[in-house]
Amino acid sequence: MVEHNGANGSETFRGLPRLGEPAPDFEAVTTHGVLRLSDFKGSWLILFSHPADFTPVCTTEFVGFSEINSELNKKGVQLLGLSIDSVYSHIAWTRNIEEKLGVKVPFPVIADINREVATKYGMIMPGESRTETSRCVFFIDPDSKLRAMIYYPLTTGRNMQEIIRVVDALQATDKFQVATPANWKPGEKVIVGAPNTASMADQRMKDKSLEVVEWYLSKKAL
């Protein structure tokens, strides 16, 4: 991971973590006590950051994440939030969300005051803000491997259905060794890997068990 000097020469912003590699390890203070990445081993983890507590877009997102928490849990996924606010701020904000909006925030939130986790995961985009974390989402599998990342700017709230869709797609890939096409949702056909040789391409064109659009594009139902 490459480090870049900040404009004032004192700050450093590390590069992004890489897909397919172990997720950066951490131990962090959260609203549910001190948690480590290894505590989540064996289940999927969605680690997501938000710019700041008590801000409008983030509040709508926390309501959104809280509303999909139960559905994610059923899929074996735990949510873990993060911002550079203190744990007391997180507690006050989540209590306020429950009081004013009637939504209990059920997942832990990291208080990353020293930006240690944010730096490891490349959550700070200096072009947008030198202090706040952007709207990042990291999908970490049960072996603690980073499998997908989504980055949104400060001004754009995230789409909760897309987050569920990515989980479904990753889990379908693991279970059935397939890929998923654009806009795929559970129940729809999946992509079968393209043939590697001319002979296999010939065979693929004759395969009646698949929906063969072209030798390199075939689909099947799960």
Add this chain to the structure above:
Amino acid sequence: MPCINSDGTLTEAAVTLMNVMVEHHSLEEVASITDIPLYLVRATARDLIETKLVTEQSGAYYITKMGSDKLKLTLAKVH
């Protein structure tokens, strides 16, 4: 998840876990019995071990004599 309240009693999560750890169980079994997410069981168990209220041997977790006394004191205060 912290296991001790500011008044010195055990937290609700700690009481739940330690009640199960009267018998020797793996953390996966404790999570299944208590219906507490495994990540929280692991974090709480780590605190309980640090405070010597629980010990671990060959992957099985169980409360110590100190843990048993603390559990009795907490339950006596609650009831």
